[in-house]
Amino acid sequence: MSEFNRRHFLMTAGLAAHSAFAQTASQRVRTAVIGTGNRGSYLLQGVLEHPEAKVTAVCDIKPDRLDKAATLAARDNPKALRDWRQVLERSDVEAVYIATPPHLHAEMAIAALKAGKHVYCEKPIGITPASVRDLVKAARSTNKVFQAGQQMRSYRQIGEAIRKIREGAIGDILMVKAQRHQGADLPHDGPSGDWYFDVKKSGGYLIEMSVHNLDVCNWVIGSHPVKASGFGGIALYKNDPPGRTIFDHGSITFEYANGIKMSFTQNVFHPRGLPAGGQYVYVYGSKGAVDLLGGTTFYPLDSKGEPKELAPKQEEPRHAHITAFYSAILKGTPSPADITVGATAALTAILGHEAMSKGRVVTWSELGVEL
Ligand SMILES: NC(=O)c1ccc[n+]([C@@H]2O[C@H](COP(=O)([O-])OP(=O)(O)OC[C@H]3O[C@@H](n4cnc5c(N)ncnc54)[C@H](O)[C@@H]3O)[C@@H](O)[C@H]2O)c1
Known part of the structure; x- marks a missing residue:
């Protein structure tokens, strides 16, 4: 193997x-x-x-x-x-x-x-x-x-596309670029306002929300990162809501044990009309690239090749x-x-958050959790 x-x-x-x-x-x-x-x-x-x-x-x-x-x-x-x-x-x-x-x-x-x-x-x-x-x-x-x-992990289209990637449909994975951008902050006076903006209760945007997107990155790469570096901060919503301790934007680079780099950005001020959608997971392979969150169309590197669906669009079963x-x-x-998937996703987000908070390279082993 x-x-x-x-x-x-x-x-x-x-x-x-x-x-x-x-x-x-x-x-x-x-x-x-x-x-x-x-x-x-x-x-x-x-x-x-x-x-x-x-x-x-x-x-x-x-x-x-x-x-x-x-x-x-x-x-x-x-x-x-x-x-x-x-x-x-x-x-x-x-x-x-x-x-x-x-x-x-x-x-x-x-x-x-x-x-x-x-x-x-x-x-x-x-x-x-x-x-x-x-x-x-x-x-x-x-x-x-x-x-x-x-x-x-229960989305059939993503699962099917990842199976095809494992079978070599895009060649060797070279790099992943992903983002979770939103058009707005969570409502400041909404029902989650009493915990979401406190980093000690939610963990912040990366840990609370982007953990889904980071999980898809781990899933397709088939591993977890070994280190991360990045920066983040509060650019738009300074002290808004009052006492806010979570970032409203950030940019992180993760490196995986197999050498793959994954670049991730997040923000809450991404206008709807921007051509690049708010969320994507671009997976670049030696034969071409695919967006796992955007219909799984594969775009070959060879300009003569035609784009094709890796996995058919399908109705995802309710619940x-x-x-x-x-x-x-x-x-x-x-x-x-299972616990391995859940812990790996949480720890990946924690790794990225620590890198942004400390402003230095943080290693997976520093987290001190054996999986
Ligand atoms: N999987 C997903 O896509 C998804 C989507 C939304 C939220 N979530 C997660 O679900 C969780 C809750 O988010 P939400 O948006 O429902 O927040 P929410 O604030 O609407 O709901 C949380 C509830 O927990 C209750 N609660 C707080 N402390 C409690 C305690 N000690 N005992 C019993 N109840 C208590 C609150 O009163 C509140 O009703 C978060 O972890 C969030 O990340 C997951």
Whole structure:
């Protein structure tokens, strides 16, 4: 096996052994959602649509959010709880979704795994190296399913394009250029405003949002970066909202063990009309290049060659990532976003954030997490 394929294999082999503890398919998995805000409500809806799931508890510290969730899930008559630890004590909860602000994810996920629950934990699974390390340890010490909310791993078109790239469709990968630019900041007085702009709670834009895009870069490269350098800052939204500690732009270069360079930029002032769209993952190979987020058209280097689709455009199934979670629990299929995927994505974002914050080259080994 080549070094490239060996790394890919190591990253995707993950928890294939889950089949050993799959539940029988006739059971409905008794499920709780902790944190029923914007994302938690969306996940709750997905759980309700899943034929093999039943909502037995919902949990939020905000009474209005909790009431809304209990109403949404009224069909299943769930317990409505304000204390997440009480959710984990319940014997009628087998699986939990964690959709609270990022700084709480690792602590809640570790406690849930220790309580014997299957865990679907929103991204980023942790915002510090220590929290990711502790969660990796907890996930690997149990036979319960752990899935990160890195749902792009369940996008069939991207998965299919990456399979073609592995088969040599674009030649050897030479370089990746990716960005996550948005036309605006998150609303300052919106529901997430009480945590998002505090770097100690969200981790910042790169860790909280770009973690999706960085995960796709890791996925296609089949590895994780070994070092990063970069710069970031607050250019437009100075002290806006007051006390803001997260950057509004940044530029980072990552280097992977196989020598591939990945250049990543982010900002929240990208006008819609600009010709280059706000988000892309350009993968440059020795035969040509493809944008994994832009329809997967392959553009050959040879100017005589015609552009062609690497993977057909297709309707992505609704809530595919939620289906994957229940499939891992009930059928033992490997999760597409297991602890290795979730931890690698979070650590890549943390690496980039540290490089920008420290203004120097930061190495993967400095993070001190064995994967
Ligand atoms: N996978 C995705 O594409 C995606 C999309 C959006 C958000 N997210 C992630 O989901 C998480 C939540 O984001 P959001 O936009 O829903 O934020 P939000 O502020 O709308 O929701 C968070 C909820 O958690 C609740 N909460 C806070 N502390 C709690 C505690 N101790 N116990 C119980 N509940 C608590 C809050 O009251 C709030 O209702 C974040 O990690 C975010 O990154 C993921």
